């Protein structure tokens with residue numbers, strides 16, 4: 001089994017860690033402007049954080065935005081993410097609406113990946129995986145803790161569980177309360193990678209955790225988020241600078 005996932009020719013999990021630029025905006029105009037700024041830095045992946053969009057509950061409007069994003073992004077892979085309030089997002093959505101929205105995005109033919117949160121429920125995650133895969137879309141399962149860093153075993157177990165439930169790429173973002181928490185996240189990453197074939201994505205947030213956003217190649221995180229404008233989580237670096245740092249590390253690690 002390949003150790004990477006390929007989307008539009010981008011091999012997530014092979015070679016240098018890939019860069020994903022988040023697009024956040026409340027209106028279609030803001031979202032388009034953010035997507036243009038993202039496209040300009042030529043990231044490997046663009047994430048649309050749809051939870052910021054004021055009309056996100058109108059699925060037709062969401063699809064209209066997706067069409068515009070696809071035009072702007074050309075062949076850059078697009079990740080559709082509705083981040084729920086409980087995991088650091090902008091708004092809450094009931095489970096049915098969350099599932100419907102993600103299904104609609106997956107079936108639109110306009111996105112390459114969807115983000116599905118582990119804690120919306122295991123059956124829900126499985127259901128979204130089946131639906132996305134039927135539409136040829138990959139699934140990043142995710143979990144976020146904006147308050148603390150769980151124990152290493154807990155982080156590793158969550159990543160393994162996401163994979164066991166069918167996710168193509170397990171992802172976890174945690175908040176460090178102290179320096180040692182960053183080491184906990186990194187060790188959890190190494191342990192998970194020993195057991196999981198295929199890419200995983202991990203990060204420790206904020207300034208204290210920044211090192212984890214640039215050290216993916218050393219410890220096993222396949223993708224990192226960088227900005228071209230507004231950040232979608234604390235600790236994200238400018239995408240262009242991030243590319244320089246990742247390249248420098250990659251060249252010297254080879």
Ligand SMILES: O=C1C[C@@](O)(C(=O)O)C[C@@H](O)[C@@H]1O
Pocket residue numbers: 022047049081083115142144171173203205225232233234236
């Ligand atoms: O899951 C993630 C990771 C993230 O929270 C970060 O810390 O970079 C940013 C989010 O936009 C994305 O959906």
